[in-house]
Amino acid sequence: MPDHDHDHDHGDPPPSLPPVDRRSFLFSIGIGLNAIAASLVAVPIVGYLASAAFERKAQQAWIPLGELEQFPEQATRLATYRNPFTTPWDGVTGDIPCWVRRKQGGEFQIFAINCAHLGCPVRWFEESRLFMCPCHGGVYYEDGSVASGPPPRGLYEYEYRVKNKRLEVRGGRTPTTSQSV
Amino acid sequence: MDTLKKVGRWFDERLHLTQLYASSAGHPIPRLSASWWYVFGSASLICFVLQVVTGVCLALVYVPSPNDAYASLEYLNYQQTLGWFLRAVHNWGSIFMVGLMTAHMIQVFLFGAYKYPRELTWVVGCVLFLLTLGAAFTGQIMRFDQDAYWGLQIGMSISSRIPVVGADLVQLIQGGPIIGAETLSRFFALHVFVLPGLTIALLVVHLRLVLTRGINEYPVAGESVDPETYQARYDALLERTGIRFVPDGIDKDLIFGALVIFSILGCAAYFGPVGPNGPADPTLLNTVPRPDFYFLSLFAAFALMPPYLEDFVIVCILPVAVLALFAIPFVSNRGEKHPARRPGAVIGTVMIMTTLCVLAWEGVDSPWSPKMDAWSGEPVPPHLLEGRTPLELQGALLLQSKQCRNCHALDEEGGHRGPDLTDVAMRLTADQLVRQVLQGGGNMPAYAKNLQPDEVSALVAFMRTLHPANALPARDSAVPAVPGNQPRNE
Numbered sequence: 001m002p003d004h005d006h007d008h009d010h011g012d013p014p015p016s017l018p019p020v021d022r023r024s025f026l027f028s029i030g031i032g033l034n035a036i037a038a039s040l041v042a043v044p045i046v047g048y049l050a051s052a053a054f055e056r057k058a059q060q061a062w063i064p065l066g067e068l069e070q071f072p073e074q075a076t077r078l079a080t081y082r083n084p085f086t087t088p089w090d091g092v093t094g095d096i097p098c099w100v101r102r103k104q105g106g107e108f109q110i111f112a113i114n115c116a117h118l119g120c121p122v123r124w125f126e127e128s129r130l131f132m133c134p135c136h137g138g139v140y141y142e143d144g145s146v147a148s149g150p151p152p153r154g155l156y157e158y159e160y161r162v163k164n165k166r167l168e169v170r171g172g173r174t175p176t177t178s179q180s181v
Numbered sequence: 182m183d184t185l186k187k188v189g190r191w192f193d194e195r196l197h198l199t200q201l202y203a204s205s206a207g208h209p210i211p212r213l214s215a216s217w218w219y220v221f222g223s224a225s226l227i228c229f230v231l232q233v234v235t236g237v238c239l240a241l242v243y244v245p246s247p248n249d250a251y252a253s254l255e256y257l258n259y260q261q262t263l264g265w266f267l268r269a270v271h272n273w274g275s276i277f278m279v280g281l282m283t284a285h286m287i288q289v290f291l292f293g294a295y296k297y298p299r300e301l302t303w304v305v306g307c308v309l310f311l312l313t314l315g316a317a318f319t320g321q322i323m324r325f326d327q328d329a330y331w332g333l334q335i336g337m338s339i340s341s342r343i344p345v346v347g348a349d350l351v352q353l354i355q356g357g358p359i360i361g362a363e364t365l366s367r368f369f370a371l372h373v374f375v376l377p378g379l380t381i382a383l384l385v386v387h388l389r390l391v392l393t394r395g396i397n398e399y400p401v402a403g404e405s406v407d408p409e410t411y412q413a414r415y416d417a418l419l420e421r422t423g424i425r426f427v428p429d430g431i432d433k434d435l436i437f438g439a440l441v442i443f444s445i446l447g448c449a450a451y452f453g454p455v456g457p458n459g460p461a462d463p464t465l466l467n468t469v470p471r472p473d474f475y476f477l478s479l480f481a482a483f484a485l486m487p488p489y490l491e492d493f494v495i496v497c498i499l500p501v502a503v504l505a506l507f508a509i510p511f512v513s514n515r516g517e518k519h520p521a522r523r524p525g526a527v528i529g530t531v532m533i534m535t536t537l538c539v540l541a542w543e544g545v546d547s548p549w550s551p552k553m554d555a556w557s558g559e560p561v562p563p564h565l566l567e568g569r570t571p572l573e574l575q576g577a578l579l580l581q582s583k584q585c586r587n588c589h590a591l592d593e594e595g596g597h598r599g600p601d602l603t604d605v606a607m608r609l610t611a612d613q614l615v616r617q618v619l620q621g622g623g624n625m626p627a628y629a630k631n632l633q634p635d636e637v638s639a640l641v642a643f644m645r646t647l648h649p650a651n652a653l654p655a656r657d658s659a660v661p662a663v664p665g666n667q668p669r670n671e
Contacts, residue, residue, distance in 0.1 A: 003239070052363070053353040080464050083359055090361040091248035092462040113463065118483060119338035120331055123553060126375065128584040129631045134469045134486035137549040139626055147626030149549075150488040159643050169368050173358030174334070176341030179348040 112156035209423035213399035213428035221285035228278035228545035245369035250325035251253035269449035293518025294397035300391040320373035330461035333471030400518035477544030548597035555595040556584040576643025604656035
C-alpha cells in the first residue's frame, strides 16, 4: 500500500544519527509510562479483589442460641442464629441453622448444619437417632460420628459456652474441609 | 436504479464492504464442507446471541441481592409481561447451547478438524466450552433458590478440598465467611460481565482462526494430514471445489439454526421457566438439592466414587481431564482424519459420552440418597401384612417408624440406598438379620443403641416373613432342611 510507504519515508533516520533516534526514544518513554500506569491501576484492583481472601476480618463471635430450658436433655433440636458478619442486604442467607444436642446438664454438642462431605444440609431423625444428608447419602449417629456414606469425617462441631443460663455458640463462618467452624 | 448503485458505490468506497465480504462471509469453503455435520458451530453461535439478548432483558428486572432476588424472579414470572417466557427462553437457550457445543466438539473431534493447522482453533474452542459451562453454573446461581444455594455450598466444599489454597479460595469466591450478598453479587458480575465478555472476545479469535486457516475439509478415509503438504492440498481442493460460504454454503446452517430457535421457543412456551424453587433460606431443611443437568454427572460421580478417591479426583483427575482436552491437537496433529480410520477416537468418545449420560441419569434418581419422607409417606404393601401375627405387625410398624424405609424399599417403593427388603428372608437367617440390625455394616448404620431387645425381636420376626409364598426363607445350613415344615420364627 502506497500510504504506508509514504509514512516510512518520513520516519527514515538520516544515516549520520546514532541508533537511538528521537522517535524510538519517545516510544520507549511511552511504553514505560504506560507500564507504570498499568501497575498503578492493577495494584488497587488486585488488592480489592483479593482482600476477601487475605485480609479477613473477624469471622467468629459468641452468639446466643437461646435459653437453656429450650433444649431438653437427651434431645437434639434445631436452633437458628443470625450470623453477626452480614450486610443488611444479606437477607435470609444470614440466618444460620445448627443442631443442638443436649446430653445432660451443661454438656452439649452443637453441630453445623453442613454435611462434612460436600456441605448439604443434614436432617435429624429423632426415631432412628440419625442425621441424614439428602445429597450423596451421608449418615451420622447422634454424636455426629459417621454412620455410613461418603463423609470423610464426623459433623463439624461448634464451640459453645453457657452464660447466665443461656447457650452461646462460637460461630460465624460456614465450615468446610479446609476450615472447620 | 443507477442512482441506487451510485449510492451503494459511494458507501462501499468508504466502508470497504465488498472487501470485508470477500475476506469474511464470502470466503471460499470446500463444497463438501457445506454438510449437515458442520451446522453445530453456527447453531451454538445463534444460541449465544439469543442468550445475550434475553439475558440483557432479564437483567433489566432481576435484582442480584439475596434480599430481593427471589421476589424479583417471582415478579418476572407472574407480573412482568412475558417475563416468564424470557426466563424460559434463557433457560432453554442455555440447555441447547451446552448440548450443541457438545455436539460441535464431538463432530470436530471425530472429523479430525483439530489436526494441523487448526490446533489453536480447537484450544480456543475448548476455552469457549469451559466459559459456557461457567455461564451455565453461574446462571443456575442467579436463580437464587434452594438448589442454587446448596449447589453453591457443594461448589465451595469441593473448592475447599484443594490443598493449601482451599480455605482462601472459598473466602475469595464467597466474598466473606458465608454464602451471602457478596457471593451473589460476585456470581452476577461473572455471569453478566466477565464470562460473556470473555466469550465474545474468544469467539472473535475462534472465527478469525476459521477464516485464516479455512474450514476443515470433509474427511476422506485414506487421506493423511502431513504439515509439509497440507496447505498445498487444501488450496488445490479449494481450487477444484471451492464455493463461497455466503451465499452458496450457508443454506444448511440457516435451516438448522432456524430449527434450533424454533425448538428453544417451543420448549420455553411448553415447559415454561424453571423455578425459583423455594427461597435460598438455609433454615429451610426440607430440601433435596439437585444441580441442573449439565452438572448432574459430576454430582452423581461424587456420590458413587469411593470416598478415598474424592480428593484425588478433585485435585488431579479433573484438572488432568481438562488439560487432556486441550492437549489433543498437540498429541496427534497429523495422520488420518476420517473416523473410520480412527477407531480409538470413536470408542473413546462413545465411552466418555455413555459414562456422562449414565451418571446424569443416575443423578436424576439419586438412589444413593435416603428418601427422606419414605418412612412416614410410603404405604406398606398390604400383601406383606396379610395373615401376620401381632408381633410381626409390630415389626412392620417399627420398620416404618425407625425410618428403615428411608433406605430400604418394600415392593420397590422407598429409598434405594440399601437393598429392597421385599424378599430379605430369602437372603438372611434370623441370626444374620439380628446381627445386621444391631451392628450395621456394608454401609448400614448400627442400631444397637436405638432399639430395645423386644423391638429387635419384632423387627426380625417381620423380616423373616418377607419371602415369596412359594419360596423357602434362608436357613442356617447346620440345621437340616425340612420342606414345608419351616418354623415361623427360629
